[in-house]
Amino acid sequence: xxxxxxxxxxxxxxxxxxxxxxxxxxxxxxxxxxxxxxxxxxxxxxxxxxxxxxxxxxxxxxxxxxxxxxxxxxxxxxxxxxxxxxxxxxxxxxxxxxxxxxxxxxxxxxxxxxxxxxxxxxxxxxxxxxxxxxxxxxxxxxxxxxxxxxxxxxxxxxxxxxxxxxxxxxxxxxxxxxxxxxxxxxxxxxxxx
Amino acid sequence: xxxxxxxxxxxxxxxxxxxxxxxxxxxxxxxxxxxxxxxxxxxxxxxxxxxxxxxxxxxxxxxxxxxxxxxxxxxxxxxxxxxxxxxxxxxxxxxxxxxxxxxxxxxxxxxxxxxxxxxxxxxxxxxxxxxxxxxxxxxxxxxxxxxxxxxxxxxxxxxxxxxxxxxxxxxxxxxxxxxxxxxxxxxxxxxxx
DNA sequence: CCAATAAGTCAACATGACTGACATAACGTC
DNA sequence: GACGTTATGTCAGTCATGTTGACTTATTGG
Numbered sequence: 258x259x260x261x262x263x264x265x266x267x268x269x270x271x272x273x274x275x276x277x278x279x280x281x282x283x284x285x286x287x288x289x290x291x292x293x294x295x296x297x298x299x300x301x302x303x304x305x306x307x308x309x310x311x312x313x314x315x316x317x318x319x320x321x322x323x324x325x326x327x328x329x330x331x332x333x334x335x336x337x338x339x340x341x342x343x344x345x346x347x348x349x350x351x352x353x354x355x356x357x358x359x360x361x362x363x364x365x366x367x368x369x370x371x372x373x374x375x376x377x378x379x380x381x382x383x384x385x386x387x388x389x390x391x392x393x394x395x396x397x398x399x400x401x402x403x404x405x406x407x408x409x410x411x412x413x414x415x416x417x418x419x420x421x422x423x424x425x426x427x428x429x430x431x432x433x434x435x436x437x438x439x440x441x442x443x444x445x446x447x448x449x450x
Numbered sequence: 451x452x453x454x455x456x457x458x459x460x461x462x463x464x465x466x467x468x469x470x471x472x473x474x475x476x477x478x479x480x481x482x483x484x485x486x487x488x489x490x491x492x493x494x495x496x497x498x499x500x501x502x503x504x505x506x507x508x509x510x511x512x513x514x515x516x517x518x519x520x521x522x523x524x525x526x527x528x529x530x531x532x533x534x535x536x537x538x539x540x541x542x543x544x545x546x547x548x549x550x551x552x553x554x555x556x557x558x559x560x561x562x563x564x565x566x567x568x569x570x571x572x573x574x575x576x577x578x579x580x581x582x583x584x585x586x587x588x589x590x591x592x593x594x595x596x597x598x599x600x601x602x603x604x605x606x607x608x609x610x611x612x613x614x615x616x617x618x619x620x621x622x623x624x625x626x627x628x629x630x631x632x633x634x635x636x637x638x639x640x641x642x643x
Numbered sequence: 644c645c646a647a648t649a650a651g652t653c654a655a656c657a658t659g660a661c662t663g664a665c666a667t668a669a670c671g672t673c
Numbered sequence: 674g675a676c677g678t679t680a681t682g683t684c685a686g687t688c689a690t691g692t693t694g695a696c697t698t699a700t701t702g703g
Contacts, residue, residue, distance in 0.1 A: 301614035402613035420595035
């Protein structure tokens with residue numbers, strides 16, 4: 258085992274004045290509420306994906322498959338290029354999971370009517386069944402979480418979540434919310450807002 | 451390229467009556483709000499982690515390192531076993547990132563005062579600097595998101611997020627919120643609430 | 644002294660990201 | 674009709690992070 262000879266906390270700081278704020282009561286210097294939110298967001302997202310993950314596992318699928326199923330469900334006839342743009346992953350990453358979903362009959366591809374190069378994506382009955390199951394689980398969790406918070410929490414939460422979306426994703430997300438297939442947005446530099 | 455001979459949408463359903471609800475206006479059958487939330491949560495979490503990820507990359511670190519830094523910052527003197535319990539990953543997964551953080555001087559390990567088998571974890575000044583940078587970015591994003599939502603949004607959002615946490619994680623998360631190092635909780639079966 | 648505990652380590656594996664290069668089919672234009 | 678562009682698929686290789694199971698080492702405490 259690595260050699261560790263020092264004897265307990267001494268020179269290791271860990272109590273610097275980061276995030277200056279009033280009310281240093283003990284160990285939680287400041288912005289304690291925001292720090293709590295950061296942590297909560299992590300745990301909340303874990304709670305959000307936990308149950309679907311266990312179900313997907315039974316199909317040999319992962320969270321990546323879930324995302325594809327979700328967005329195809331929400332936007333039947335979605336093009337591969339659009340899906341790539343939504344997920345912001347590479348062609349290869351998508352190809353892997355999409356191939357599985359198609360091969361196993363969860364997703365159906367059809368050549369586009371106007372442009373036969375396009376592969377429009379649809380859920381099969383099987384795919385719809387699985388997606389519904391996952392959606393209902395997540396919808397119930399959200400419904401349950403909102404239930405305890407009084408009326409108006411619904412819209413407020415949606416607004417909060419939307420405000421958390423990266424700036425460069427907002428127009429696209431907004432379009433998805435409205436069910437519009439607006440064309441690909443203008444390219445923007447990178448992640449940083 | 452795979453053979454695709456069918457001609458556009460026909461027998462592929464994708465408009466089943468899942469999540470029965472009134473007001474089928476077009477393509478978004480129902481529970482549309484909840485569906486929107488599901489999607490928003492995904493995009494929001496992506497927005498939440500996006501900027502830190504780019505910074506971490508410059509250090510050769512990933513999100514896993516961030517989580518360790520965060521929880522050690524929040525709970526100086528954390529034991530390895532506790533961290534494992536919080537993150538719910540395996541010893542090996544943690545060991546990999548923790549070793550890097552220790553080797554590169556972001557985290558300091560000290561043998562426990564009472565029980566010298568324990569390795570208590572602390573941030574070094576270097577580690578605190580990086581953690582602060584990441585924390586401030588995320589705190590600012592949350593602050594900004596809450597700013598537009600009127601007073602009370604703060605607490606309501608925390609309550610929503612907490613309600614999203616998996617049932618089995620709640621006591622532990624609650625304890626973390628209170629800055630308490632309560633001992634490990636009783637084991638529970640698995641993920642499903 | 645010895646069993647149990649905290650932590651570290653090794654080997655092997657799976658998933659889902661990434662890159663860059665290349666193949667194929669269809670579209671549109673000259 | 675040939676040709677460049679576009680949409681998609683595919684190959685080969687890499688990396689980060691998760692997994693398992695077995696084993697070592699240091700320390701504790703009865």
